[in-house]
Amino acid sequence: MLCVSLYEQQGRHCGGANIQRERGERVHYFTRRAMAGRTSSWGLLLWLLAGVCAADTGVRVGLATVETTDILRDLRLTGTVTAQHDASLSVAAAGLVADIVVDTGAQVAEGDVLLRMDAELAQLRHAAAQAQVAQAEVRARDAQRRLQEAQSLLPQRSIAETTVRELVADRDAARATLQQVTAEASLAQALLARHTLRAPFAGVISLRHTERGEWLTPGQAVFDLVGLEDLRLDFAVPEDYLASLQEGASITFTTAARPAQEFTGTVASLVPVTDTAARTFLLRIAPADSARDALLPGMSVSARLALATGRQGISVPRDALVRYPDGRVVVWTAKPEGGALVARENTVTTGLAFAGQIEITRGLTVNEQVVVRGNEALQPGLVLAPTGDTP
Structure with a gap:
């Protein structure tokens, strides 16, 4: 009703422009002649109307509560999918190759004939x-x-x-x-x-090294066979993180082939200081059964682990932070004033980022309400209207 009244008042000052209301709901626009004469005044009025209507209804925002949580440290790693069974096959007796049964890319079962010698x-x-x-x-x-x-x-x-x-x-x-x-x-x-070479386990022939008629000797590579069962993820992890990792801990990872899809796994084993030059150790992850169909040996994988720091602190969702070009980091809070929630700007100091959360070391207290949706253009003192859209 307030917005309509202002439209009517503006119409009276527009030199005879007509405004009609239908059932108190709709307002017709001014005539072109009246509009041409009052362009600047009309723009100013629209700005005022926007402010009045916003003040009437409040800025729609999503809120979250500041809580005390265990502070974690995100560790991001890049590794490789490896197979538990990966062998370079050789013949057990010297002789000429008489028949090659399989080629590169062939999938074989345990016991299948791969090659026959004279x-x-x-x-x-x-x-x-x-x-x-x-x-x-x-x-x-x-x-x-x-x-x-x-x-x-x-x-x-x-x-x-x-x-x-x-x-x-x-x-x-x-x-x-x-x-x-x-x-x-x-x-x-x-x-x-x-004189017959058979597959020692089920898998795929990743490479063939010989041709028919070639003389083979024991120990000479003939086929590379990689098993497709019992896959694992291998990562090189700095030794500083060794104390924070435990067998059985869960991780989240993605593959280069499906970067938008997240999979889960557990820490299967830790091998300290496998690379003495880099001071890293081998972290081996066992993927969940649901991820096995998406994995192939040699794939690149990216993993994220949340490591315990042994301390607690307050944190807010990542979306609560607003960063300015001058370097300030701000979190908007909703303060109750005069029966309404009002926006207040808080300059904060951040700590560790983990699992979609940001640690706040200064600038907020527990149980404060922070704005996580609609905080891009807030101004101090604006009335807020929570939408219930919280993380």
């Missing part, structure tokens, strides 16, 4: 060993049969005891020979198996 000679040795086993088995059975026949004649004294003892020795020798050739056959089988 195994002709190994196969022949294995076949010869198996033949010797067959012969030894026949001889062992024959020696046992002859011994049993001789032992059956002893009661009739139809055979000398010396002969029986000799047959026992022959039987034992045949058994020993069978054991020997069986072991040799097993050795030949193992050597033959070494």
Whole structure:
């Protein structure tokens, strides 16, 4: 009603400009002729009206209460996703590459064949060993049969005891020979198996180092295999933070591929002073199950840890701070005066920043109401209208 009355008064001073009200709700604009004659006066009136209406309703703001909290220290780190299983595979026997079954990028299961070598000679040795086993088995059975026949004649004294003892020795020798050739056959089988390279664990072939027809020797890298299970995050952390970290502590991290999505994890292990030159230690993080599908070995990750400082203090939401070009840092508070909340400017000194909060070391007290929304253009003394939009 106050705003409408002022419009009407301005209309009377505009040289016959007409203002009409419809049901007390809407006001028509002035005629073009009247407006042309009173442009500067009209602008001044609008400014006054804005001030009057703002004073009538109050500036809409969001408030938060200053509280005592545990002061934390934010530690931001950049690390790498690593795999628990990461191996450079080699063959166990020298020979020529006969067949390459997989290539770079292939996903394999544990036990899958990756490469076959020329195994002709190994196969022949294995076949010869198996033949010797067959012969030894026949001889062992024959020696046992002859011994049993001789032992059956002893009661009739139809055979000398010396002969029986000799047959026992022959039987034992045949058994020993069978054991020997069986072991040799097993050795030949193992050597033959070494001409086939299999995946020791499930993963992806990250690099292939050989070609068909190449001569390989034990210890020479053939494939790089990286497991996609049991991933972890490795960070190099300055040793100054060692005492503040504990196994099982939770962290928040993001990946370069999904910078807007936050994931969680826990501290799995701490390895002090792994780099003596840089004086850093290895911090290993176990990601939560919900993050595993977003991680691949070699990815860059950024983590944020909130470390305890062992002290308490007051803090406010980060949005409560207003910084000016002259270096001042201000927090606006809502003070009750005359039945209304009035804006008051407070110059503050800040401390540590953590978890969206800013420590205030000077300028505020506990339980004060600070403005966290709508504080960009406040002036001292303005009436405030809290909206309930608080952090």
